[in-house]
Amino acid sequence: MPVLSRTRIFPDIPASTATHTPLSIIDCKSAPHPPAAAVWFYHDGPACTVDQLTTSLRKTLNAYPQLSGQLHWATYNPHGDHTERFQRVTLSYGTPDDPGVELIVATTSQELSPLTVEPPEGFWASILPIEEFLNSTPLLALNNGEDSETGLPCVAVQITILPDQGIAIAVKICHALADAQSLLQFTHDWASTNRAMFTGTPLPALSPVFDPAALDRAAAGNIDAPHPDPAILELARDLPLHRYDTWASAVGSTIMFPAAAAPQNTAPVGPPPPWANWDPNAPVSYYLLNFSAPEIKAMWTEASATSRVSHLDAMLAHLWRLIIRARALEGEHHLDLACGFRARLDPPLPPSFLGSPSTSAAATTTLADADASTQALGHLAAAIRTSLSAFTSKTIPALLHEMAFDASPLRVSNVFLGAHNTACASWLRLGIQDVDFGAGRPAYVEPILPYNVDGVFRVAEATGNHNHAARWYDGSVTVSLFLRDDVMQKLLRDPDLRKYRK
Incomplete structure (x- = not known):
């Protein structure tokens, strides 16, 4: 160009x-x-x-x-x-x-x-x-x-x-x-x-x-003290999120951080990232899936029959289930969900607060649960809701306290990819289709995600679905999905992909 x-x-x-x-x-x-x-x-x-x-x-x-x-x-x-x-x-x-x-x-x-x-x-x-x-x-x-x-x-x-x-x-x-x-x-x-x-x-x-200091002021306890508060740490460590110690990954990894990055007297703070589960050289496909408002409503109707969940919980559960079925691997499967802090703090941060006040909540299930013919959607949606609901005005300050005492902010990773892990984020209700420079609304919008990375998806309002409706799920939604080529092919052939189409 x-x-x-x-x-x-x-x-x-x-x-x-x-x-x-x-x-x-x-x-x-x-x-x-x-x-x-x-x-x-x-x-x-x-x-x-x-x-x-x-x-x-x-x-x-x-x-x-x-x-x-x-x-x-x-x-x-x-x-x-x-x-x-x-x-x-x-x-x-x-x-x-x-x-x-x-x-x-x-x-x-x-x-x-x-x-x-x-x-x-x-x-x-x-x-x-x-x-x-x-x-x-x-x-x-x-x-x-x-x-x-x-x-x-x-x-x-x-x-x-x-x-x-x-x-x-x-x-x-x-x-x-x-x-x-x-x-x-x-x-x-x-x-x-x-x-x-x-x-x-x-x-x-x-x-x-x-x-930025407003977010640090929201942390529990005294984050300028020489050592963290054990009681606050205990509350933080009960939260459902991954704590992969990247400094512990230098030995025996297919991809590794330099061993010199970790001080010799530093004890591990979590498991190393499971590098063996991720082949970064495998070819990755990028597909855009559109779901209509009736499909989203049908997902929610089924999922909410067994649990109190949101429309977004139900749609994320449907996608996660399809990915797990396409991968067809035994053992645990993890979904890392972007979880924002602005509205969850007390007092809340304003919507116009700049920065990246969020983390990734982790939901976990198994192939057997995802492959079940009945109640699978409700089970996965409930796991998502339980994970996100754990991040409250009481627990987030404890998490900020824990993070403030990390040996390095870059040491602990709350997200990983690979065959057993998936990461997702929602761009809903941000007005992505309503950005008007004076030439009218956009003809097409492309939110950018890391390309060629297996196991990432993002949801946003579809082109033509503008934010005048009070509820995002009254319009269509686009899912940007990145998966290994073979997994993507299996997912698109899954008869349950369009199970909720009428």
């Missing part, structure tokens, strides 16, 4: 003073994760010219000055407070050395029209050249948890001009600064600013909340 230009964008109003903000412990844990990213495709219009979008991006960054700053590892101080422990992350902005937001302008021969013709039940998304619309260079700051070169941005934006009067707008943000909700918050604010500038109406009052 020809790149026409690369520039660094800064706020329209420069910061008057330098700011150095330690990130929360939960944001530090997100540093090596893939960035939060999505691509929106539009039919071109005068509101979406490159010059117009660039100007509105600068205006939007006035409310998000931290996004043009520099992420870096904090100086380690063994006698300092919790923000100075090993591998904590700090964001500096408002300095002459700010890297800015990377803005890429490109062209492509890919037309918009094929992306907007979507079969009603799904299609092979592997054929879509989505990665072209979100350039892999430059790397973002602290990419993959490494000590990246100073000057790498926290945010990259790509505007791609399509040959059939279409335009693609892609945004990716370091996960330490933004989960899906924060990504959508920023993109909606940019879009509303662009609309206002184009129409000559007053600019919207943007009110993002960037206060």
